[in-house]
Amino acid sequence: MSRVSCAACKYQRKKCTSECVLAPYFPANQPKKFQNAHRLFGVRNMVKILDELKDEDQKSDAMKSIIFESDMREKFPVYGCVECISYLRQQLQINLQELQDVQSQLEFYRQQYPNFDR
Amino acid sequence: MSRVSCAACKYQRKKCTSECVLAPYFPANQPKKFQNAHRLFGVRNMVKILDELKDEDQKSDAMKSIIFESDMREKFPVYGCVECISYLRQQLQINLQELQDVQSQLEFYRQQYPNFDR
Numbered sequence: 001m002s003r004v005s006c007a008a009c010k011y012q013r014k015k016c017t018s019e020c021v022l023a024p025y026f027p028a029n030q031p032k033k034f035q036n037a038h039r040l041f042g043v044r045n046m047v048k049i050l051d052e053l054k055d056e057d058q059k060s061d062a063m064k065s066i067i068f069e070s071d072m073r074e075k076f077p078v079y080g081c082v083e084c085i086s087y088l089r090q091q092l093q094i095n096l097q098e099l100q101d102v103q104s105q106l107e108f109y110r111q112q113y114p115n116f117d118r
Numbered sequence: 119m120s121r122v123s124c125a126a127c128k129y130q131r132k133k134c135t136s137e138c139v140l141a142p143y144f145p146a147n148q149p150k151k152f153q154n155a156h157r158l159f160g161v162r163n164m165v166k167i168l169d170e171l172k173d174e175d176q177k178s179d180a181m182k183s184i185i186f187e188s189d190m191r192e193k194f195p196v197y198g199c200v201e202c203i204s205y206l207r208q209q210l211q212i213n214l215q216e217l218q219d220v221q222s223q224l225e226f227y228r229q230q231y232p233n234f235d236r
Contacts, residue, residue: 042160049195058196065200069187077167078176081199082183088206095213102220109227 007034008043021050025063036070125152126161139168143181154188 006023009016011034016023022043026034037046046066053059072081079086124141127134129152134141140161144152155164164184171177190199197204 040163041158042163045158045160053196062196062198065196065198068200069198073167078171078180078183080180080183080187081203082186084203085199085206088203088210092206092210092213095210095217099213099217099220102217102224106220106224106227109224109231113227113231 004028007031008038011035011038012043021047024060025067033067033071036074037067040070040073041066122146125149126156129153129156130161139165142178143185151185151189154192155185158188158191159184 003016003018005014005016005028006020007026007028007030008022009020010028010031022034026037041049046063049062049066050059053062069081072084076083121134121136123132123134123146124138125144125146125148126140127138128146129149140152144155164181167180167184168177171180187199190202194201
């Protein structure tokens, strides 16, 4: 069956068959996506991860996370997706602090007006 | 100079010299740390990432994030550290919602008692 080579097979100058496990995740028109993933993990590691998962949904989720991690590593060469984690932790910390402040203000109002019924 | 092989050289059955770029990050007594990183990224990719960074601090931060990503992938074979990101995003969302609720309650008190001075 003739088909357009996926970005992974194109890069490896291989014929892309219907058995290609990477084809669903690396369409021919998104070569950058494959390049980043290939650069960070390598084809063998990606295939190994896919081999270890049975469920199609799990394979697809694993590849999404692999592609996400690779794109993050391109964007942040030092921290990769830990940059994202640090940012989220920081935001969470700021929000928790703000929440605490607002709750203590609210508590103060409530103590002043114990019979206040909203 | 004779030295104890780092976990990376030990695994590769190589002599570990003072030029070994992986030695600072993979002490001999933590083989699991190396195995996870090797499994996910491979030695070549890690060395490539280190080669591209000039600053020692950056190298060390990059290796920390690499090791973190590898450990997360072992823990969560499908999502890797995206599991962590999803969790943090979810927590952030919950907190933002709570913050909004508390702020609107506070606003209500303030409208009821416009001259209230804390």
